[in-house]
Amino acid sequence: MTRLLCTLLLSLTALAALAAGFTASVDRTRLSEGETVELTLESSDPTLFGKPDLTPLSDTFDVLATRQINQLGTFNGKNDRATRWIITLQPKQTGFVTIPALKLGDVHSAPITLNVQKAEKSDTSGGSNLAPVFIDASLDQESVYVQAQAILTLRIYHSVSLYDDSSLSPLQMDDARVEQLGDPRTYEKEINGVRHGVIEVRYAVFPQKSGVMNIPPQVFSATLVDPGSDTGYQPFGPRPGKLTRVNSPRIPLTVMPKPAEYPADAPWLPARNLTLAESWSPDPAGVQTGDSLTRSLMLNVEGLSSAQIPPLPATQAKGLRRYPDQPQLGNKTDDRGLLGSREEREALVPTTSGRLELPAVTVTWWNTRDNRLERSEIPARTLEVASNPELETAPALSVGTQVGNAIGQARLWPWQLATALLACTTLLGFGLWWRARRQPAILPTIQTGPSPRTLLDELRRACQSNDPHATRQALDNWARQHPETLADMAARFVPLSDAMDGLNGALYSEAGLHWQGEDLWKAIRALPALVVEQQTTGEPSQLPPLYPR
Numbered sequence: 001m002t003r004l005l006c007t008l009l010l011s012l013t014a015l016a017a018l019a020a021g022f023t024a025s026v027d028r029t030r031l032s033e034g035e036t037v038e039l040t041l042e043s044s045d046p047t048l049f050g051k052p053d054l055t056p057l058s059d060t061f062d063v064l065a066t067r068q069i070n071q072l073g074t075f076n077g078k079n080d081r082a083t084r085w086i087i088t089l090q091p092k093q094t095g096f097v098t099i100p101a102l103k104l105g106d107v108h109s110a111p112i113t114l115n116v117q118k119a120e121k122s123d124t125s126g127g128s129n130l131a132p133v134f135i136d137a138s139l140d141q142e143s144v145y146v147q148a149q150a151i152l153t154l155r156i157y158h159s160v161s162l163y164d165d166s167s168l169s170p171l172q173m174d175d176a177r178v179e180q181l182g183d184p185r186t187y188e189k190e191i192n193g194v195r196h197g198v199i200e201v202r203y204a205v206f207p208q209k210s211g212v213m214n215i216p217p218q219v220f221s222a223t224l225v226d227p228g229s230d231t232g233y234q235p236f237g238p239r240p241g242k243l244t245r246v247n248s249p250r251i252p253l254t255v256m257p258k259p260a261e262y263p264a265d266a267p268w269l270p271a272r273n274l275t276l277a278e279s280w281s282p283d284p285a286g287v288q289t290g291d292s293l294t295r296s297l298m299l300n301v302e303g304l305s306s307a308q309i310p311p312l313p314a315t316q317a318k319g320l321r322r323y324p325d326q327p328q329l330g331n332k333t334d335d336r337g338l339l340g341s342r343e344e345r346e347a348l349v350p351t352t353s354g355r356l357e358l359p360a361v362t363v364t365w366w367n368t369r370d371n372r373l374e375r376s377e378i379p380a381r382t383l384e385v386a387s388n389p390e391l392e393t394a395p396a397l398s399v400g401t402q403v404g405n406a407i408g409q410a411r412l413w414p415w416q417l418a419t420a421l422l423a424c425t426t427l428l429g430f431g432l433w434w435r436a437r438r439q440p441a442i443l444p445t446i447q448t449g450p451s452p453r454t455l456l457d458e459l460r461r462a463c464q465s466n467d468p469h470a471t472r473q474a475l476d477n478w479a480r481q482h483p484e485t486l487a488d489m490a491a492r493f494v495p496l497s498d499a500m501d502g503l504n505g506a507l508y509s510e511a512g513l514h515w516q517g518e519d520l521w522k523a524i525r526a527l528p529a530l531v532v533e534q535q536t537t538g539e540p541s542q543l544p545p546l547y548p549r
Helices: 002-019 055-059 393-410 412-437 452-464 468-479 486-492 494-508 510-514 518-525
Strands: 022-026 030-032 037-043 061-075 078-091 095-099 112-117 133-139 143-145 150-158 176-180 185-191 194-207 211-215 219-225 241-247 251-256 273-281 293-302 320-324 328-334 337-350 354-358 361-367 372-378 381-385
Touching: 022 112, 055 061, 078 185, 133 219, 133 241, 133 251, 194 251, 273 361, 273 372, 293 361, 320 494, 337 494, 452 468, 452 518, 468 486, 468 494, 468 518, 486 494, 494 518
Parallel strands: 030 112, 143 251
Antiparallel strands: 022 037, 037 078, 061 078, 095 112, 133 150, 150 194, 176 194, 185 194, 211 251, 219 241, 273 293, 293 337, 320 337, 328 337, 354 381, 361 372
């Protein structure tokens, strides 16, 4: 039984892999009665031969035309061959009509469902009086809210052939933002027994103020092909045909103001639908202090462009540093218009252990489809931050030092005795040093590891190369040669603290691609020297300055 199931699964997997090489798609899924749709069948499997079987289409469609396109290219050093069959179909009935699965060899394409709507009365009236070229304009709704989307559709019908010099005037409106939805579509439609070619152009219109506004007429111009002309085609001369110009009708649009119940402190977001989601990388469970978490907030809005989506609230919590990236904006189009998206990513670094409370993220918007106020929310989250042993080492040493001091104070007399002995040995060593200064050096000075000057030069080169990772490594190497830590240096010198924040932000986010090390190098050069106890000799130091100008 187990062997049979395995064989069946392998067979299904093989069939799925073969089916992936034969796909079906259409240029649109919604059309009116009498219109045509283009079905594209594509095969990318070189082992599939022959032509697809179009017999199942005859029950619900009229196959008007079929053409084949062969493409050959090279991808990653391999030949990539694809064959496309473009089929023009006209549905025989209205309602939901399904393009059945079509067969090519041993594989089948996936079925596709179309929504065929009944033709409007204006499309079937007065067919004998229709001009050879005319234009129609329509809005998907008669009234919209201010800054909300209204879809304008222009259809140019022509029952005669046109030259390729046709043009449509651009849609420009002073009180509205206009964006074209994709490229123009071309198909055919039968009106009163006469087949017309159709050029369809769609626009998303966003009114910027309330009241009644008019969609201005658009002008379409083209040269009609004269079928009775004997003049040959002249690519650089006058076209042997008649130039025609047609205007679309002027359409009024009622723009409603923002509803009174909408919150005054919330950005105005009129949309058909809105979704808010978040993702984390890595999983915040088990996070420790100093770890970097990337939080992504994604907002998808149906009926608005990405430019109309306001920024999302930043993650604010005590004990948490935030390094935001640039927001990612995107726009997509479908049958319902524009779909805008905004993604905001931020690197979050916990600086303290314990429980961190992240507030909820709430987006207020107006549902234009149901005409009501809605709120989309990501619930509040609690982060349990554990202590990082590596970061707790330095505080532990500090505590040990304090304990040692306390013990030393308890043993007062032994400490005084040790101090006296140290003073004697110091005087003896100073005398020997003074004597050695007057004699030439016998043995050269032996130094292990790179010198402070070499480490400083490496840090300078890393900063000038604007490489955050190399700079961080060079900065750590340089700091180990000093009596104080980087944290202590940043605590007593604000420019260094600000420069290190910028460096950490570059390491934890994509901002590192544009990080500049000039500010950090300036802060290192300007870092004041650590104030230490003066030598009892009062003699000036013979060593070169730590930060030479």
